[in-house]
Amino acid sequence: MGEFPKTVDFMFLNTPIGEEYSLKGLEVEGDIPDDIRGAFFRAVPDPAFPPLFIDDTAISGDGMVSRLWFKEDGSVDFDIRYVQTARHKAEIEAGKALFGRYRNPYTDDPSVKGVDRTVSNTTPIWHGGKLLMAKEDGRAYRVDPITLETVGSYDFGGKLKSETMTAHARVDPETGELFFFGYEADGLASTKVAYCIADKNGELIKEQWFDAPYCGLMHDFVITKNYAVFPVFPTTADLARLKDGGVHWVHEQDRESWIGIMPRYGDVKEMHWIKGPKGVSVFHFMNCFEDDDGRIHLDQHLTETNAFEFIRRPSGIDIPQSEIKGGLVRWSFDPKGDEITETPLGPPGDLCRIRDADQGRPYTVGWYLSMDPEMKGPPMLGGPVGVAFNALIAINPQSGAMKMLGLPPGHAISEPAHIVSSQADHPGWLLFIIDRQTGEDQFEHEAWIVNAGEIQEAPVAKVKIPHRLRPQVHGWWASQETLDKAAA
């Protein structure tokens, strides 16, 4: 077996761990609020074997499902297991990597032709009593939330026609329905997008397909009370390039972006496309809502080009990570209009979280990760884009008021989960993982709990995780009540 490449995707914080383990009764500093009883599921890419190509990316890694379980008695357990995807099983059997470039099956070992190559490493999605591990290049895998054993590839009981499912689904807080989509729905570099709705019990009740203006990277989408909004940004796929053994994605700086808007329960024939600015890129949407005049406001982490170096490099875009301009911006438009108005809301960042109850509605608080401008010293290397965030921002998108939790040099922070409080008028809690560098290749990890309304104050509790962790992508909180209901 070869070695992992000496690149930031496989070094420092991103050093592969490749180990399944359980830690019981973790040490806690401070007091865990009674509201926090349940499981924080996290999706962690962690390659079991060195990749076939040395320019491989951290987000190619096999998906692991990690769970930080806050038990009824106040104790906390940690578990992490590989998602037993067809790809992972094939490579374990061979004892080496068999799958080639990121999302290019034409670069795979011939022995795995036709094998499902998704790695289920992006988001744990809890809905309808089921835990799904999703990555947008394939269908999700269902995982048992208690044993963390993999049940298998999930197609909604044979109903889902799309070959892909986004890692960013949206749950309506009133109806409990799951809204999701899949792009490249019928194969590589296809413009076909599937738009799907599952009812509150997880039954797939609607699947419609439409064509995007081009095959672009559609990482996220949003719903409002009445609309579904599909953004398309100019990071594009090309079948001929894939067949040539090339990269899946190239960012086209001179190509326009688009947003498609349709009534969320409507027919895809009603989709209305509005042209957006050229060359921009967005991975995550904080929220989207309609105002009293029926105008739609879409809040998003926009950058001037693609945020991933592994995509910029083959695109001939030579901008260092730290110099990419962007910010939290609002795009406002009429659902049948043809113009977008852009309003800056907050500093650059990503990995946002809102209260579940605010999904698709006007809202007064959102949280996201950013860089502390006061930080002295270089940021920590690691995480999906190679440079880790070191600050957490709370923003009121209406007033612009902000609070920040900035961490000292040598610290990194991962996407928070929001947990509601049983006390009326309490803003709830944020739970997130902190990485602290203690030596050239030494790190300590903790889970912090902060008051969601006063994030700049000292954490109310810190849970120590005495084992090396590889950075997560996204997480999902499931309360103990939710877990119990599913078990029953």
Ligand SMILES: [Fe+2]
């Ligand atoms: Fe994402």
